[in-house]
Amino acid sequence: MSNQAERLHEIGKLYCDRGDYSLALPNLQEAAALMLAEKKFDGFLKATQMVLRIHAEREEHEEINKIKESLHDLVIREGLELNAKTYYILGTCAVYKGQADSAEAYFKKSLEISLKDDHKENICHAILGLSIAYRMQQKYELALKEIYNLNIFLQVLDIPELRIASANSNARILMDLKKFEQALDVLWGAYEEVKTIKNLGISIYLMANIGIVLFELGQKDAAKIYLNLAAKSIDPSSNNFLLKNVKNYLEQLDNNGGSDTDLVFDLENHAIIERSLGKIDFKNQFILLDLLKLFISNKGQIFSKEYLVEHVWKQDYNPDVHDNKIYVTIKRLRKMIEPDYDKPKYIFRAKNGYYLNKSAKVELSESRAEGAL
Incomplete structure (x- = not known):
């Protein structure tokens, strides 16, 4: 990346990790534009991947479609080859839109490229994506198999964010299977590790999932504490997808007479x-x-x-x-x-x-x- 583009990308990433997408987005968009103008496609794709993720969490599907069209044009006009991480992010966008089959196809393409490149971290991301897609399709046996495969890799790779993301995905599968106690055990394990990272977004998802499991277990007061923590940590302009889900559970608690217990x-x-x-x-x-x-x-x-x-x-x-x-x-x-x-x-x-x-x-x-x- 050029110095200016690299600086903008790093600033955008910092804001993104903090969950402040309104400040992250313009920096990342400018970084992507500079890289594209200089035909530095690797840098362009890195910035674009983060832009896509932000639009996905904001449920800005029209913006995602515009970027997908521009990527398609670049593939034809410039011979651009989309990398494994880009296919993973496109799969993630499909997840947020509820398109499980498209998500599966993108994640499989990401895995294919990652295996060819022998890029361990990208392999892990693709496997994580497949576990999510299979869960959406209610293919729980396949989803749990991918979680198992992912955890094998993570025994060797020291990537805390991926371990926590794996725990979140594993817990969601177990929740679908009504195995709430097991899901909570998985989340508590990740809760200890989340204290060691600086990615607010992952932490918020973890708090939200803990709150949801506690809700399903009937522990309303504890659930309300975690769901409120998650809700207060979400910037409404940043992650509309998660905020709506959290508020849905909080509304159910309020309708069922959830208390305001502090401790x-x-x-x-x-x-x-x-x-x-x-x-x-x-x-x-x-x-x-x-x-x-x-x-x-x-x-x-x-x-x-x-x-x-x-x-x-x-x-x-x-x-x-x-x-x-x-x-x-x-x-x-x-x-x-x-x-x-x-x-x-x-x-x-x-x-x-x-x-x-x-x-x-x-x-x-x-x-x-x-x-x-």
């Missing part, structure tokens, strides 16, 4: 979900879990330091030993569950001890779905 403690699975923070991993910190359970079970009740030591630590209270320990433990708990540590909304200090804010919207959930939270 959910799943007793069976010892898990916490906070409205703004999502799932909180306590990593076997049982003292913190027991402390929080005590507060939630007795909202508004003040617990003295003596009581906390005797009932949480199971020890005899000694101020020289325990006062600092209690202070540090409460501080750790606040840092984990408070969206704003400096402005706590849950754990408060009283003259004689600590208590959970009486007006806090919290819930103890007795889930019956193994591994659901």
Whole structure:
């Protein structure tokens, strides 16, 4: 790429990863135009692929058709050869339009070229695409087979984004098969990895899928937290396709009397979900879990330091030993569950001890779905 085009492409990609398509699109379009003018077709295709993806997520199908026509003209006029990634993106566009057969054909073409070039990452993308197309066609056995093949590659290739995308696709297949507990297990595994990447779009899809599975499992409060997190993270001008799906589930929750719970403690699975923070991993910190359970079970009740030591630590209270320990433990708990540590909304200090804010919207959930939270 020329320096200017490369700079525009990188800026566009950064905005795209952040989910800000309104800023990404003009940069990518200008980069593509510069590359085309210089007949640097590899760079042109890279920028065009991202432009196509943005239009797909915005459901701007007319714009996609215009680009497809221009690509067809370039193939005839300039002898341009579309690469594997371009066919993959065209397949993705077909997915967003609900054209499963066309998507399958594009993904198979992408796989054919990728195998010929022995390009492992492109092979993975094509396989992922095929799993999605087969799911759309309700060919679940084939879809799961492609997920298996993809995961074999990902044991060798370190591509976190693809592993998370694979988990999302796998979970959607399992959801179609009504295997919601298995789907949630897959998504929780990806949830840990999503913290290591900077691609907001993938993170949003993951949150949305977690919310949908929780909804199907009947865990309405937890579902609402994740779906609201996803909805708030989506730029309405960027991903209309996903936003409509998320809002559909939120409307169902509202119509069914979904509550506005801020904090959910799943007793069976010892898990916490906070409205703004999502799932909180306590990593076997049982003292913190027991402390929080005590507060939630007795909202508004003040617990003295003596009581906390005797009932949480199971020890005899000694101020020289325990006062600092209690202070540090409460501080750790606040840092984990408070969206704003400096402005706590849950754990408060009283003259004689600590208590959970009486007006806090919290819930103890007795889930019956193994591994659901």
